[in-house]
Amino acid sequence: MKGISFGQYYPADSVIHRLDPRIKIIMTILYIICTFLCKSVTSFAVLVLSVIALIMFSRIPVRVVLRSVRPLLIIIAFTFVINIFWSTGEQLLVEFWIFRIYAEGVWNAVFMFLRIFALVTGTGVLLTYTTTPMDLTDALESLLSPLKKLHVPVHVFAMMMSITLRFIPTLTEETEKIMNAQKARGADFTSGSLIRRAKSLIPILIPLFVSAINRALELANAMECRCYHGGDGRTRLNVLKCHTKDMVAAILMIVFGVGLVFLNFVPFIYVMK
Amino acid sequence: MDKIILDHVSYIYSAGTPFEQKALDDICLGIRGGCITGIIGHTGSGKSTMMQMLNGLAKPTFGKVLLDGYDINSTMEDVFEEWRILPEYASLSDRKAKKAIGAEIKKRKAGLCFRVGLVMQYPEYQLFEETVFRDIAFGPRNMGLSEEEIRERVLEAAVFTDIGAELLDKSPFDLSGGQKRRVALAGVIAMRPEVLVLDEPAAGLDPLGRSFIFDGIRDYQRKTGSTVLIVSHSMEDMARYCDDVIVMSGARVLRKGSREEVFAHVEELARTGLDIPQITRVMASLRERGVPVPKNIYTVEEAVSALKAVFAEEGTK
Numbered sequence: 001m002k003g004i005s006f007g008q009y010y011p012a013d014s015v016i017h018r019l020d021p022r023i024k025i026i027m028t029i030l031y032i033i034c035t036f037l038c039k040s041v042t043s044f045a046v047l048v049l050s051v052i053a054l055i056m057f058s059r060i061p062v063r064v065v066l067r068s069v070r071p072l073l074i075i076i077a078f079t080f081v082i083n084i085f086w087s088t089g090e091q092l093l094v095e096f097w098i099f100r101i102y103a104e105g106v107w108n109a110v111f112m113f114l115r116i117f118a119l120v121t122g123t124g125v126l127l128t129y130t131t132t133p134m135d136l137t138d139a140l141e142s143l144l145s146p147l148k149k150l151h152v153p154v155h156v157f158a159m160m161m162s163i164t165l166r167f168i169p170t171l172t173e174e175t176e177k178i179m180n181a182q183k184a185r186g187a188d189f190t191s192g193s194l195i196r197r198a199k200s201l202i203p204i205l206i207p208l209f210v211s212a213i214n215r216a217l218e219l220a221n222a223m224e225c226r227c228y229h230g231g232d233g234r235t236r237l238n239v240l241k242c243h244t245k246d247m248v249a250a251i252l253m254i255v256f257g258v259g260l261v262f263l264n265f266v267p268f269i270y271v272m273k
Numbered sequence: 274m275d276k277i278i279l280d281h282v283s284y285i286y287s288a289g290t291p292f293e294q295k296a297l298d299d300i301c302l303g304i305r306g307g308c309i310t311g312i313i314g315h316t317g318s319g320k321s322t323m324m325q326m327l328n329g330l331a332k333p334t335f336g337k338v339l340l341d342g343y344d345i346n347s348t349m350e351d352v353f354e355e356w357r358i359l360p361e362y363a364s365l366s367d368r369k370a371k372k373a374i375g376a377e378i379k380k381r382k383a384g385l386c387f388r389v390g391l392v393m394q395y396p397e398y399q400l401f402e403e404t405v406f407r408d409i410a411f412g413p414r415n416m417g418l419s420e421e422e423i424r425e426r427v428l429e430a431a432v433f434t435d436i437g438a439e440l441l442d443k444s445p446f447d448l449s450g451g452q453k454r455r456v457a458l459a460g461v462i463a464m465r466p467e468v469l470v471l472d473e474p475a476a477g478l479d480p481l482g483r484s485f486i487f488d489g490i491r492d493y494q495r496k497t498g499s500t501v502l503i504v505s506h507s508m509e510d511m512a513r514y515c516d517d518v519i520v521m522s523g524a525r526v527l528r529k530g531s532r533e534e535v536f537a538h539v540e541e542l543a544r545t546g547l548d549i550p551q552i553t554r555v556m557a558s559l560r561e562r563g564v565p566v567p568k569n570i571y572t573v574e575e576a577v578s579a580l581k582a583v584f585a586e587e588g589t590k
């Protein structure tokens with residue numbers, strides 16, 4: 001239960017932490033595009049360097065960043081193997097039974113691995129590790145605000161999202177508390193047949209739903225008591241402002257992407273077709 | 274020997290992250306069997322964590338929790354050490370021995386929560402059954418008792434907690450806050466634990482609700498001779514119901530001893546920001562003004578009889 005942490009926000013004081021969250025979202029999208037632009041050894045080398053640079057700038061321990069890759073290891077390994085065995089090319093390396101491994105296949109597999117790695121760590125460092133969930137929803141609301149013209153209730157969605165995010169830890173804590181209370185009365189969640197185990201969840205789920213519904217009602221009352229009436233005309237405590245450093249960061253990201261495209265034309269060792 | 278012993282127990286939250294926090298710091302404690310022990314301390318002084326350790330819900334990061342002299346978190350190795358000298362063990366093969374030890378540990382763990390009944394903070398959220406009766410019966414049913422025995426225990430627990438027979442067939446969600454609390458308490462008492470641990474059992478209740486709860490706990494303790502631990506920050510309740518008091522502050526034990534011993538250190542308690550019972554303060558200021566009342570008064574009843582004695586003396590003069 002302890003493992004559930006939505007938004008892996010890691011508190012630190014760094015350049016990336018202080019950037020405007022809207023710019024960070026845009027930069028993250030650009031960075032994802034960048035990882036797919038890479039095609040040559042040189043551009044991938046620069047991509048790896050950029051990951052290292054981002055981690056250094058964010059002041060997040062490498063150990064923490066690598067932890068975010070762990071759940072994806074199976075997918076990475078799978079694509080790696082697929083690429084090695086199913087790519088065809090001109091330079092045959094090994095041949096046994098029905099398998100033929102080509103140099104191109106090995107390169108593609110390595111590139112794929114680096115791409116996923118950069119994708120996960122890059123987005124983590126640029127966004128989820130360095131931005132609080134609240135900042136994230138605020139930024140989304142601001143970025144999506146043009147949709148208001150099309151009568152999309154952007155504010156309502158953003159509010160729903162921030163309330164959800166806000167209550168995930170609360171509900172987790174609550175679940176843990178209820179589980180402990182029922183365990184203290186001898187409830188057993190881990191043994192017995194599947195049906196028995198499913199039944200053993202009733203003593204957790206009923207109290208949890210009851211309290212979640214009560215909590216929602218209380219929250220709605222509390223919001224109404226403070227005259228909450230939706231997004232129109234509402235001012236904010238923290239107004240997002242775009243500074244020069246944010247613009248510089250965004251421009252650097254664009255330059256980085258353009259640079260990668262140029263590096264794809266450097267015929268050094270191997271270039272993907 | 275003490276019923277419960279905490280031997281150099283420490284507990285660290287989220288070890289190895291920036292949120293690391295020490296909840297308990299090298300606690301050594303003995304808790305006497307067969308009496309009511311109160312634990313006072315600020316929020317965040319590690320009381321609740323300590324309570325959850327007593328029935329194995331939380332495991333100490335370091336140190337041991339002993340119940341009747343046995344480590345409640347004993348591992349494979351510990352049981353092995355214990356059993357090595359037994360003749361029955363020598364005849365078993367390695368695999369069988371391992372299996373037997375595993376089963377023994379499981380048995381000990383399962384039995385533990387019935388031996389040490391834990392009532393958590395705001396326990397009314399744990400109610401889930403259709404009727405009050407069935408909810409109280411949840412614990413005894415998990416113990417695998419017969420229907421007759423379950424019935425007997427539920428009714429007994431209902432008497433202790435002053436739940437009328439007419440409530441037993443109601444839905445627990447239709448009850449008032451205080452009644453819910455009592456049903457939750459009954460759910461634990463129905464397991465007849467030899468150690469009853471209560472975390473802020475009367476938090477948020479009105480005075481009448483408080484005394485219902487505490488009287489029920491005291492009745493249970495008196496009739497069964499079990500060991501009771503109550504966490505609270507109400508000095509009044511502590512003074513009224515507890516035999517021993519433990520004061521915790523900043524993850525450590527500040528003071529422990531009988532009620533009289535602990536409340537004698539009034540200044541020290543005041544310095545940690547804990548309140549001494551109101552009536553004790555009133556008596557202290559009376560004494561300052563020259564009224565000859567004794568020093569160790571902690572409940573209103575005691576104060577009344579002390580003042581009566583003073584008036585009687587003045588009458589004779």
